[in-house]
Amino acid sequence: MVHSNLLRPRDGDALRAELRQVAATSDVPVVFGGEVSSDTLYLSEFQGTRTRGLDGLAIPPRSGLGGRVMEQRRPAAVSDYGSSMSITHHFDRPVLGEGLKSILAMPVVVAGVARIVMYAAVRERGPLGDHVGDVMTAAARRLGQEIAVRDEVDRRIRLLATTRSIPDSDLARAAELRSVHEELADLTRSVGDEKIRRRLDLVTARMAATLGRGVLSADVDKASPQASPLLTPREIDVISQVALGCTNIEVAKRLSIGAETVKSYLRSVMRKTESRTRYEAVVACRRLGIVTS
Numbered sequence: 001m002v003h004s005n006l007l008r009p010r011d012g013d014a015l016r017a018e019l020r021q022v023a024a025t026s027d028v029p030v031v032f033g034g035e036v037s038s039d040t041l042y043l044s045e046f047q048g049t050r051t052r053g054l055d056g057l058a059i060p061p062r063s064g065l066g067g068r069v070m071e072q073r074r075p076a077a078v079s080d081y082g083s084s085m086s087i088t089h090h091f092d093r094p095v096l097g098e099g100l101k102s103i104l105a106m107p108v109v110v111a112g113v114a115r116i117v118m119y120a121a122v123r124e125r126g127p128l129g130d131h132v133g134d135v136m137t138a139a140a141r142r143l144g145q146e147i148a149v150r151d152e153v154d155r156r157i158r159l160l161a162t163t164r165s166i167p168d169s170d171l172a173r174a175a176e177l178r179s180v181h182e183e184l185a186d187l188t189r190s191v192g193d194e195k196i197r198r199r200l201d202l203v204t205a206r207m208a209a210t211l212g213r214g215v216l217s218a219d220v221d222k223a224s225p226q227a228s229p230l231l232t233p234r235e236i237d238v239i240s241q242v243a244l245g246c247t248n249i250e251v252a253k254r255l256s257i258g259a260e261t262v263k264s265y266l267r268s269v270m271r272k273t274e275s276r277t278r279y280e281a282v283v284a285c286r287r288l289g290i291v292t293s
Contacts, residue, residue, distance in 0.1 A: 009246055011035055014146050015116055016045045017249075018139040022120060023047045026135040028128070030100060033118035041066050041117050053094035064091045069105040070114045075136070077104040080125045099123040106136040108143045115147055116140075150245035231269060231290060238265040240291045243282045 012035060019031045032054060034043040041059040043066075049055075061071040065087050069076050078084040079102050081095055095103075100121040108116035118140060120132050231239070234255075241251040248266075252259045266278055273284035285291045 009150070009244060009250065011116070011147060011150070012044055014143060014250075015118070018143050019045055019047050019118065022118070022135055022139050026120065026132045028120040028122060028132055030098070030121040030123070031119060032121075033116060035116050036070060036114055041070050049098055051094075051098050053097045057091065057094060059091070063088050064095075065103055065105045066117045066119070069107045069117055073107055073109050073112070073114050075104065075106045075133070077128065077133075078102070079127050101125045102128055104128050104132060104136060106140045108140045108147065110144050110147050110151065116143060118143075146245070146247060153243065153245040231272060231285075235265050235269050235272075236290060238262055239269050239281060239285050242266065242278055243286070243291045 015033055015035070019033060022028065023031050028048075030046075030048040032043060032046040032049060034041055034045065034057075036042075039061055043054050043057045043059070046054065059066045059070070061067050065076060065078060065081070065084075067090075068087055076086070078087060081087075081101055081103055082089075082092060101123055102125060103119055103121040106118045106120075107114040108118065118136060120128060120136055122128065237255055238251055241254055246254065248259050248262045251262045255262075266281065269285070270276070270278070270281045273281050273288075275281040275284050282291070
């Protein structure tokens with residue numbers, strides 16, 4: 001599914017990460033998948049393929065194994081793709097050209113709609129086994145939860161834009177400022193001179209404070225500085241990424257810090273905002289104007 005929201009991380013990146021996890025934990029030589037857009041599955045992510053025959057393949061509902069899975073919204077497998085009677089054979093040429101025989105297709109279903117289809121495949125005939133099925137099921141569940149969170153973030157951003165009549169240009173400006181802030185923070189970490197690094201830290205903190213006051217939220221109730229929790233620039237960085245729907249691992253990668261460090265920052269934000277969960281912390285920070293996404 002294609003999303004126009006400038007702040008949303010690419011779902012394809014999350015899919016790629018899950019495919020790598022499947023490949024690492026299941027020992028399946030070939031894994032691949034793609035997103036569903038306008039009732040068509042587009043294959044885009046691959047691990048272990050030898051040819052480009054599957055790259056960019058567009059699969060409509062009920063066509064092949066993927067089209068069947070997309071339509072029925074439940075997993076399906078074939079132990080010998082070329083001779084299977086349970087699927088159509090519209091895509092025999094690219095599939096058999098890759099040498100694939102036993103294939104499991106797993107849909108990622110969100111709100112009753114197949115949003116992604118993942119495949120695990122081998123080049124020999126025969127069932128893939130329960131372990132592969134369990135790994136794929138767990139991956140689909142994680143990916144579905146991640147996309148659901150991102151959808152909710154998108155919904156709230158659209159609601160915010162509607163209720164406050166925020167122009168698209170302002171949304172784009174906020175996204176660009178956040179990007180500049182991230183680049184500045186990365187530059188600061190790479191500087192060896194302590195005096196210059198301190199000055200860059202101050203500039204980064206000023207930009208974080210500007211973003212925290214609300215690029216898009218001039219109509220937010222004006223609380224005094226003493227009334228708002230004093231978050232550090234790094235805590236603002238972390239909670240801003242969480243507000244975009246990023247997982248702890250994604251936040252860690254984006255900010256070049258460890259996942260445990262991300263958790264530590266989140267615990268600090270939750271304590272300062274008197275929140276019980278990360279999502280309550282995001283809501284509290286939006287209400288206070290600390291984050292605007």
